[in-house]
Structure formats: C-alpha cells, structure tokens
Amino acid sequence: MNYLxxxxxxxxxxTFTHILVTLLSTLPAIIFGVILxxxxxxxxxxxxxxxxxxxxxxxxxxxxxAFIAIIFMYTGIGIxxxxxxxxxxxxVPVIYNTTSSLLLVPDEVIxxxxxxxxNRSQILFKIELPISIRGxxxxxxxxxxxxIATATVATxxxxxxxGKIILIGLRVRRLDMLWVGGIIVAIxxxxxxxxxxxxxxxSLKWA
Amino acid sequence: xxxxxxxxKKFKEKYAVKNLNLTFNDGEISxxxxxxxxxxxxxxxxxxxLIEPTEGNIKINGKSIFDFDEISLRxxxxxxxxxxxxxxxxxxxxxxxIVPELLKWEKExxxxxxxxxxxxxxxxxxxxNRYPKELSGGEKQRIGVARALxxxxxxxxxxxxxxxIDPINRKSLQDFFVELQKTLKKTVIFVTHDILEAIKIGxxxxxxxxxxxxxxxxxxxxxxxxxxxxxxxxLGVNRNILRLTLSKVLDFVKKDFRIINKDEVEEIKNFNNFxxxxxxxxxxxxxxxxxxxxxxxxxxxxxxxxNENENLLDTIILLLSKGxxxxxIKCIERGIMGYVELNDLIKVFEKxxxxxxx
Amino acid sequence: xxYLLNNxxxxxxxxxxxxxIVSISLIISMILGIIIGILISxxxxxxxxxxxxxxxxxxxxxxxxxxxxxxxxxxxKLGIGKFPAIIALIIYTLLPITRNTYTAIMSIDKxxxxxxxxxxxxxxxxxRKIIFPLSIPLLMAGIRNSFVLGIGVGTISFLIGAGxxxxxxxxxxxxxxxxxxxxxxxxxxxxxxxxxxxxxxxEHSLTPKGVRK
Numbered sequence: 017m018n019y020l021x022x023x024x025x026x027x028x029x030x031t032f033t034h035i036l037v038t039l040l041s042t043l044p045a046i047i048f049g050v051i052l053x054x055x056x057x058x059x060x061x062x063x064x065x066x067x068x069x070x071x072x073x074x075x076x077x078x079x080x081x082a083f084i085a086i087i088f089m090y091t092g093i094g095i096x097x098x099x100x101x102x103x104x105x106x107x108v109p110v111i112y113n114t115t116s117s118l119l120l121v122p123d124e125v126i127x128x129x130x131x132x133x134x135n136r137s138q139i140l141f142k143i144e145l146p147i148s149i150r151g152x153x154x155x156x157x158x159x160x161x162x163x164i165a166t167a168t169v170a171t172x173x174x175x176x177x178x179g180k181i182i183l184i185g186l187r188v189r190r191l192d193m194l195w196v197g198g199i200i201v202a203i204x205x206x207x208x209x210x211x212x213x214x215x216x217x218x219s220l221k222w223a
Numbered sequence: 224x225x226x227x228x229x230x231x232k233k234f235k236e237k238y239a240v241k242n243l244n245l246t247f248n249d250g251e252i253s254x255x256x257x258x259x260x261x262x263x264x265x266x267x268x269x270x271x272x273l274i275e276p277t278e279g280n281i282k283i284n285g286k287s288i289f290d291f292d293e294i295s296l297r298x299x300x301x302x303x304x305x306x307x308x309x310x311x312x313x314x315x316x317x318x319x320x321i322v323p324e325l326l327k328w329e330k331e332x333x334x335x336x337x338x339x340x341x342x343x344x345x346x347x348x349x350x351x352n353r354y355p356k357e358l359s360g361g362e363k364q365r366i367g368v369a370r371a372l373x374x375x376x377x378x379x380x381x382x383x384x385x386x387x388i389d390p391i392n393r394k395s396l397q398d399f400f401v402e403l404q405k406t407l408k409k410t411v412i413f414v415t416h417d418i419l420e421a422i423k424i425g426x427x428x429x430x431x432x433x434x435x436x437x438x439x440x441x442x443x444x445x446x447x448x449x450x451x452x453x454x455x456x457x458l459g460v461n462r463n464i465l466r467l468t469l470s471k472v473l474d475f476v477k478k479d480f481r482i483i484n485k486d487e488v489e490e491i492k493n494f495n496n497f498x499x500x501x502x503x504x505x506x507x508x509x510x511x512x513x514x515x516x517x518x519x520x521x522x523x524x525x526x527x528x529x530n531e532n533e534n535l536l537d538t539i540i541l542l543l544s545k546g547x548x549x550x551x552i553k554c555i556e557r558g559i560m561g562y563v564e565l566n567d568l569i570k571v572f573e574k575x576x577x578x579x580x581x
Numbered sequence: 582x583x584y585l586l587n588n589x590x591x592x593x594x595x596x597x598x599x600x601x602i603v604s605i606s607l608i609i610s611m612i613l614g615i616i617i618g619i620l621i622s623x624x625x626x627x628x629x630x631x632x633x634x635x636x637x638x639x640x641x642x643x644x645x646x647x648x649x650x651x652x653x654x655x656x657x658k659l660g661i662g663k664f665p666a667i668i669a670l671i672i673y674t675l676l677p678i679t680r681n682t683y684t685a686i687m688s689i690d691k692x693x694x695x696x697x698x699x700x701x702x703x704x705x706x707x708x709r710k711i712i713f714p715l716s717i718p719l720l721m722a723g724i725r726n727s728f729v730l731g732i733g734v735g736t737i738s739f740l741i742g743a744g745x746x747x748x749x750x751x752x753x754x755x756x757x758x759x760x761x762x763x764x765x766x767x768x769x770x771x772x773x774x775x776x777x778x779x780x781x782x783x784e785h786s787l788t789p790k791g792v793r794k
Contacts, residue, residue: 077777078770079733085750085762092757165642169737172754182648186740191652198648202641209640273699297701304699306692312714312789322700354791370700380699 019192027181031200034177037095037170038163041102045163046156049107053114053152054140065115072112080105080166084173093174102166106159113155117148149219157212164205178204224249225270225378225410229279232265232434239265241434242279247427249377250408254421256457257431263414266431267380270412271297283378298322301371301379301409305386307363309355315366316351322374340369343403361392368400372407379411385420394537397423402532418457422446422468423534430454443469467536467572472529475568476552476561488523491516498562500526500551510551528553531560539568584760585767592749592768599745599772602663602738603731606670611724614675618682628683639676643669643734647741666735666743673734674727681723685716714789721784728780732773736765746772 056065080101087101121144129139145152171179181197184190225247232240240262247253255263268274270281272293281288288296309318316337323333341348344365355363364385371379385393401424404411415421421428422442429439430453438450446466449455458465479497483490485508491499494513501508507526515522527547529538531554542550548565585592621628641649650665689712697707739747749765752758785793 074774074777077729077773079736079773081733081736081747081750082766082769085754085766088754089759089762161640165644168642168644172740172751179644182644183740185648186651191655194648195652198645198650198652201645202649205640205642205645206637209637271699273695294701294703297699299701302696302699304692304695306690306695308690308692308694308696310693310697310711310791311690312791314791321702325701325706356791 019190019196027178027196027200030176030178030180031204033175034164034167034179034201034204037098037102037167037175037177038160041099041167042106042160042163045103045107045159046110049110049155049159050114050152052107053111053155054118056111056115057118062119065119069112069115072108075108076112080162081169084166084170088173095175097173098167098170098175098177102163102170105166106163109158109162110152110155113158114148114152117151117155118144120151121147150216153212153216153219157209157216160208160212161205164201164208168201224284225412226282227279228282230266230269230276230281231278232262232269232274233277238434240269243436245429245436245439247410247412249410251426252404252411252413252424253427253429254413254415254425255429255431256415256418256421257437258457259416261431262434263431264382265434267382267412267414270378270380271300271302273297298325298374299376299378301373301376303367303371303379303381303384305383307367307384307387309363309366309370311355313354314351315353315355315358318355318366319370319373321370326374328374336373336375340372343372344369345399359392360388361396364388364396365399368403372409377410379409381411381413383414383416386415386417393420398532400424418459419465419468422465430457464536464572467539467568468534470535470571471531472533472535472538472550472552472563472568473531473560475535475563475571477563477567478561480559480562482559498549500559510549526551530554531557535568535571538563539565539572542568585764588764592746592764595744595746595748596768596772599732599735599747602666602743602745603670603728603735606667607674607724607728607731609667610671610674610678610727613671614678614723615682615720617675618679619686621679622683622686632680632683635676635679638672643673643737644740646672647738651741661742663743665741666738669738670731670734674731677723677726677730678720679723681719681726682716685719686712688719689715715792718784718788718792721780721787725777725780725784729773729777732769732776736769 055061056068058065083105084098084101087104088097091097091100125143125147126139129143134142167175167177168179168182171177171183178197178201181193182201185193185197227243227245230240230243231238243266255266257263265274269276270288272288291299310321313321319337319340320333323336328336337351338348341351346362346365350358350362350366355366358366367384371381385396388396397420404424413424425442427439428442428445430437430445430450432453438445438454443466445454446458446462446469449458449462455462477497480500481494481496481498482500482502483494485501485503488499488501488511491511491513496513498510498512500510501523509523510526511523524547527542527545527550529541529550529552531552533552538550542548542565549562550565551562552560554560617631621631638646646669647665650668651661654665654668655661693711693715694707697711702710735743735745736747736750739745739751746765746769749761749768753761753763753765
C-alpha cells in the first residue's frame with residue numbers, strides 16, 4: 017500500500033502509457049479488421065476469405081509474445097514495435113470473427129432483402145451487420161483483452177507499461193510491487209472486459 | 224394386468240396424482256388423456272418407477288413394482304417418449320439392440336430379433352447401419368417403437384410418442400401402430416393430449432384432471448355418455464364428428480361394381496352395374512359410372528383408394544379434399560372389395576348428430 | 582538456422598521443460614475442470630456463478646497473475662520457479678475445460694437420458710454409454726484450447742524462473758540476439774500448431790460417427 021501511495025504519479029503515468037499503447041494498437045486493428053472482415057465475406061472474395069480464415073485459425077494458436085519477438089527482430093526496441101505487434105496480433109480475431117459471423121447470415125435473408133429492393137450497402141448496414149453484431153463485438157472484445165495482456169509483457173522491449181512494475185518487482189524481489197502491479201493490471205483487464213460485456217448485451221437489444 | 228391401488232404422488236404437499244384405483248387389461252391400449260399438468264405423464268412414469276409413488280401401490284400380474292429392483296423392472300417394459308431419445312452416437316442396429324444387450328442376449332439372437340423388428344416396422348434392413356440423424360422424423364419414431372419392443376416386453380409405456388410429428392405422418396404412424404397392435408397384443412399405456420388420437424387408437428380411455436381420473440371407459444361410452452362437463456368439453460363441440468372415427472368404412476361398402484379391362488369399356492352398355500373399375504394390366508386406370516357412360520370417355524375418373532380399415536371421418540375428409548364422391552376400398556390381400564359413396568357417409572353423420580341431440 | 586542446429590540438444594531440453602509444466606498443469610486442470618463441470622451441471626444458478634468466477638480469473642493477464650501469485654506464495658517459500666507457473670497455468674486452462682464439460686453435458690438431449698433411464702440403464706451405464714461418448718467432442722475441444730493457451734502462458738512463465746522455451750525469446754530480446762529470437766519464435770509457433778492439429782485429429786477420431794458434422 018505504501019508503494020502505491022509513494023509512487024502514485026509514476027503508476028499513473030505507467031497506466032496512461034499502458035492504455036495509450038492499447039488504444040493506439042487496438043483501435044486501428046478494429047477499424048481495419050472490420051473492414052477487411054467485411055471485404056473477405058463479400059461474394060467476390062469469398063474463396064480468398066475462406067483461405068484467410070484458415071490461415072488466421074492457425075495464427076491464433078501462436079502465442080502473442082512470439083509476434084512481438086518477430087516484429088522486434090525488424091524494428092528493435094521502442095513503442096513503435098509494441099504498437100505494430102499488438103496491431104498485427106489483435107487484428108486477427110477481429111477479421112476472423114467479422115468474416116465468420118457475416119458468412120453465417122443465411123443466404124435466404126440476403127436474397128429476401130434483395131427482393132425487397134434494398135441496395136448492397138443497405139443490405140450490409142441494415143441487415144448483415146445488425147445480425148452479426150454480436151460475433152463481431154466478441155472479436156473486438158477478445159482483441160482488447162489480448163492487447164491489455166500483451167501490453168504488460170511488452171515492457172520487455174523497453175516500453176513503460178504497467179508490466180514494468182511487475183518486471184522490476186521480479187528482479188528486485190519486491191513483493192509489494194508485484195502485488196500492486198498485479199492487482200492494477202488485473203483490475204484494468206476485468207474492467208475493460210465488463211464494459212464489453214455490457215456493450216454486447218446492449219447490442220442484443222439493438223439487433 | 225396392471226393394477227393401481229390407491230396410487231398417489233405428491234410433489235411438495237401438492238397432489239400430482241390422487242388416489243387412482245384402476246385396472247389395465249392385458250392386450251389392450253389404454254390411453255391417458257387430459258390437459259397439461261393433469262398428472263397423466265406422472266402416472267405413466269410411476270409404472271416403471273421413473274417417478275416413485277408417494278402412496279399406494281402398482282401391481283403387475285399381481286406382483287408389486289416395489290418387489291422388483293427398478294433397473295430390472297424398467298428392462299422388462301418398453302418405453303417410448305415424445306423426443307424419441309434415439310442415441311445419436313449409435314447406429315440404428317445398436318439403438319434397437321440396447322435392451323437385449325443389457326439383458327445379455329447372445330449375438331445371434333439379437334441379430335435375428337433386430338431383423339424381425341425391422342420387418343415388423345416395415346423399414347428396410349439397410350437402415351441398420353445408418354445413424355439416427357440420417358432418418359426422417361416418422362422413421363425415427365418407428366425405430367423408437369422397435370427399440371421398445373426389442374426384448375418382447377409384455378408392457379409398453381408410451382409418453383406422447385407421436386406428439387412432435389407433423390399431422391400427415393402422425394396419422395400414418397397411428398395407423399401403423401394400430402395395425403402393429405393387432406398382431407402384438409401388448410398391454411399398452413399411452414399418454415396423449417390429442418383426443419382424436421385417443422379415440423383412434425384406444426381400447427380404453429382414461430380422462431384425467433388435476434391428478435384425478437374423471438372417467439375410464441371405452442371410447443364409444445365416453446363419446447356417448449361423457450361423465451361430466453369437463454369430459455364433454457375435452458371432446459369438444461365436434462363430439463359427433465369424433466364418433467365417426469369409431470365406425471369402419473367397411474360397414475358401408477357397396478358391391479354393385481364390376482372390374483373390366485381397358486378394351487372392354489365400349490361394352491359397358493351390355494352390363495348392368497352401378498360402377499365400373501377399369502383395369503390396365505396391373506394398374507387401375509380409373510372408374511366410370513354407368514349413368515355417365517353415354518357422355519363418353521372424358522367421364523372416366525381417377526380412383527380414390529382407401530384401405531379396408533379406414534374410419535368414416537378420415538374417408539370423408541379424404542373425399543372432400545379430392546373433390547370426389549366415391550372411394551374404392553382396396554385391401555392388400557383381397558384386392559378391391561367395393562366402394563363407398565360420400566352421400567351415405569354424410570347421412571350417417573347426420574343420424575349420429577340426431578341421436579346425440581336426443 | 583545455424584544457431585538452431587548447433588543448439589539442438591539445449592532446445593530439446595527446453596522444449597521438454599516447457600511441455601512438462603504445461604502438461605502437469607493440464608492434467609490437474611482436466612481433473613478439476615471435469616469434476617467441476619459435472620458438479621455444476623446439476624444446478625444452473627451455481628453453474629453461472631462458478632463459470633463467471635473462472636472466466637474473470639481468465640481475463641487477468643498472465644504477467645499480472647504471476648505477480649499476484651508470487652506475492653501470495655512467497656511467504657511460504659514457493660514464490661519463484663515452476664510452482665507459481667503451474668498454479669497460474671491451472672487457473673488459465675481451467676476455463677475452457679470446465680466450460681466445455683458443462684456445455685457438453687447440458688447439450689445432451691434430455692430425451693436421450695430419459696430414454697436410457699426408462700430402458701433400465703443404471704447410473705454407471707448412462708454415464709459410460711451415453712453421457713461420456715456424447716461429451717467427448719466438446720470436451721476434447723476444451724482440452725485442445727487449454728493446451729494451446731498453456732503453451733503461450735508457459736512461454737511467459739520464463740520470466741518467473743520456470744524455464745521453458747520463453748528463454749530464447751526473452752533472453753534474445755535482452756541481448757538483441759536475432760538468432761535466439763528466431764529460434765524461440767519458430768519452436769514455440771511450431772509446437773503450438775503441432776499440438777493444435779494433433780489434438781484436433783484425436784478429437785475428430787474420438788467423435789462418434791453419428792454426431793459428426
């Protein structure tokens with residue numbers, strides 16, 4: 017507790033960096049991921065889409081730290097490396113969930129909408145996306161959760177996220193640092209997860 | 224013979240089944256019917272102790288069900304439920320042979336029995352290697368019945384077995400089951416909420432309400448003399464229509480017909496029958512009425528065939544739906560037995576109505 | 582590539598170490614998860630509470646959980662090394678196994694169980710012949726997810742002195758040694774993909790034919 021009070025401003029700035037890194041990587045991952053996911057699910061690209069779904073299925077089994085390490089080999093120490101690797105790793109579940117949820121929309125529904133005279137973008141925005149919103153959101157949720165966790169580990173490549181408290185705590189055997197660092201990260205992760213659970217529930221009513 | 228002696232079941236102080244005293248005769252189908260929550264399923268499940276009675280006793284051929292251990296009690300009866308409950312990971316063969324296997328029959332005996340049952344339920348033996356998901360709803364239900372019959376039990380318990388089937392397949396399953404029972408003569412307890420089904424298949428019907436048995440009687444008796452307002456309402460306003468299901472079409476058959484070959488059509492003027500059925504090798508092309516003959520060939524009409532066991536109600540419905548006035552009764556073993564006229568059947572209906580209102 | 586070949590025996594030793602802690606934790610969490618999954622299948626309310634708790638634990642990032650565990654376990658002299666790593670791995674792998682066991686049991690058609698009972702199967706026979714074979718596909722999928730997840734968390738547990746393949750990645754980054762990093766990335770990725778596919782294959786062959794899609 018003393019550690020928390022004495023280092024409050026440091027901890028605050030670490031928290032800020034942690035959140036910043038997470039947002040800077042996750043938000044683009046969400047935007048590009050959803051767009052790519054929509055493209056892969058279009059009729060023209062459907063075989064390409066299925067091909068990528070298979071690749072992503074394999075990629076998802078590779079641990080995130082391996083991704084950071086690969087990017088590190090090219091871009092070295094620093095925030096750039098962390099953001100790129102978090103972006104690359106977290107775009108995978110977004111694309112995967114977006115494409116697979118959109119592909120689950122029954123063909124008859126789309127045919128019926130065509131028959132009622134909706135144009136392509138109306139079908140996408142009024143029919144397909146609302147139907148698959150839950151699956152898409154759960155991809156976004158996964159991507160956020162992964163990035164908060166990976167941002168913690170990313171401290172090993174020289175970015176001062178909340179993981180730094182834990183890592184230093186490990187090096188100098190300070191139990192109070194381990195405890196405070198561990199709890200703050202845990203609270204942050206659980207808090208973000210709960211927010212997304214709320215959003216998912218709200219989306220159910222909307223769709 | 225199954226006897227209920229002061230049989231009751233309480234769930235948390237509330238009676239689900241209250242003081243039943245009944246005897247179910249051997250070789251009969253006894254149907255339990257009533258609104259949901261009337262205790263009919265609870266009653267059924269007490270017979271094989273899926274639900275334990277709170278008070279009273281059930282005796283099977285004089286022996287109390289509590290003198291059996293529940294596992295061997297259940298193995299000695301067939302059990303069919305609405306969801307069918309075929310085991311999705313077993314082939315049809317394994318599904319049917321479950322109870323014989325539990326009873327440790329020899330492999331050859333099981334093989335023989337399974338094949339017998341497939342013939343009995345009229346499904347090809349090639350189905351034996353298939354899985355339940357490859358079968359239609361009606362086929363699954365037949366397998367469910369076969370499975371329950373596997374060890375040739377005396378007693379068959381059926382809990383709304385055809386409840387989830389669409390009306391057309393349901394009717395054919397009912398017909399199939401009535402036919403089957405003629406040869407099997409099992410003691411069947413059958414739960415349903417469909418009064419038409421109850422009247423059609425039941426030798427006896429037990430009407431239940433709030434856990435009590437209101438009336439337990441032959442279908443004719445229940446239709447003629449419903450014990451109270453509740454039974455009357457259960458039968459509905461169409462009680463007189465329902466009675467038509469009790470009469471067989473064969474009682475109204477007319478024989479004033481002649482089967483002629485296709486090339487004999489021109490000779491009809493020499494004969495003196497009401498109706499002529501035109502045969503073309505092994506098929507029947509249609510029929511023609513003597514009175515219509517002069518109008519020429521276009522008055523040859525397509526034949527509506529019905530089997531000899533069909534009841535009046537189903538026949539009337541079939542004729543009305545086809546827009547025909549005459550149905551020909553065809554029996555698998557004996558060929559064409561005669562014809563019935565819609566007008567005659569309607570007259571019966573009117574007469575029944577008259578009788579009831581008096 | 583040369584580094585990889587020159588250090589083959591060390592790499593194998595670390596792979597073994599890695600698989601060792603992951604497998605131990607997985608076995609324990611399988612036993613726990615299956616038991617919990619079966620127990621909670623009797624009461625929906627309790628099930629949703631237990632699953633909620635396990636899934637909240639699941640969202641805690643691994644490094645953070647390590648920190649918390651070490652600060653709790655250190656007074657008992659169990660703070661560093663394989664022990665906290667195994668505990669953390671158990672916590673992570675518990676969710677997929679418990680949830681899939683529960684879902685598998687709950688998704689068995691009620692009519693199937695009632696029929697089995699009505700035909701006179703006893704409890705043991707119902708579990709052996711009906712519930713177990715019908716739950717296998719989902720249960721195996723849970724174990725597969727847990728294993729793959731465990732390999733990832735196992736990598737990070739190098740930081741708390743549990744050894745394993747994380748060595749090549751973290752030491753490689755520390756020393757800016759691309760050969761080591763490459764070795765780490767390749768071995769961990771191949772291991773994950775290999776485990777994923779071989780378990781997938783087992784899962785498929787254990788799935789009874791009648792319930793395959």
